[in-house]
Amino acid sequence: MIRPDSVETRRLAARIISNGGLIAFRTDTFYGLGVDPLNPDAVRRIKVLKGREEGKPILLLVADSSVVNRLMAQPPQLFERVTTELWPGPLTIIVPANDVLSQDITAGSSTVGLRLPNDESVRQFVRECGGVLTATSANPATKEPAKNAAEVQSYFPTGVDLIIDGGEVNVTEPSTVLDIMQTPPKLIREGAVSRSAIERVINLSDML
Structure with missing residues (x-):
């Protein structure tokens, strides 16, 4: 089911998320699949839907x-x-995961990728869905x-409870992923x- 982005649609999405459902929405980069990451059954739905390998973690906004x-x-x-x-920006940072997150999120790595989007509309939507x-x-x-x-609907004719139409994505690159747990x-x-932008901040020319 595709619905245009609106106050009513966002309220519906928040209810779906709280009930363990799965939605698709425009993030600050591409369209993403959203569930409550603290709900292991909901997270498992993403794995099944995408045919995702067990060794790949799932990033969080x-x-x-x-x-x-x-x-x-x-x-x-x-x-x-x-x-x-x-932050905010299209940078996913790898940090130590709290034990509230399941292995389907961390892929058994004890780490998690977090991103704070540089898009107030996206941040507000995430806030409405529990933060x-x-x-x-x-x-x-x-x-x-x-x-x-x-495109989301063509990929997934079934299995997604709600697709929020946030318009065409105008970015060409995914988020950068940086592991700051290593030295x-x-x-x-x-x-x-x-x-180069990262190296200016952390001042490490020998960054791997």
Whole structure:
């Protein structure tokens, strides 16, 4: 079911999420699949829907930095510096996972990827859904990320309780993924935030 983004649609989405449902929505990058990450059964639905490999973790969007404390076991040394300079923005940061998160989120790694979107509308939506949502890209494991609601529906004719039509995505790159638990930090994926931008913040020319 596709519905245009509106106050009513967002209220419906929040109810679906609270009842263990699965939605698709426009994030600050591509369209993502959203469930309550603290609901293991809902998270498992994403894995089944995407045909996702067991060894791949699922990243989370947070509405504001205060939510992070619920999800992170202990902040790494560089966490405050990196988030102060580069959040909100398309940067997913790998941090130690709190034990409230299931292995389907962490892929058994004891870590979790968190992102604070640089889009107030997206942050507000996540806030309305409890402050945190999964945001793995809305596509089967072998396909490109969906850039609009119609593509999501073509990928998943069934299995998604609600697709929120937030319009066409106008970005070309995914979020950058940075593991700050290692010394030096490791750039897992370079995307919308460049390596040079990160190095200016953490001042580590020998970043992996």
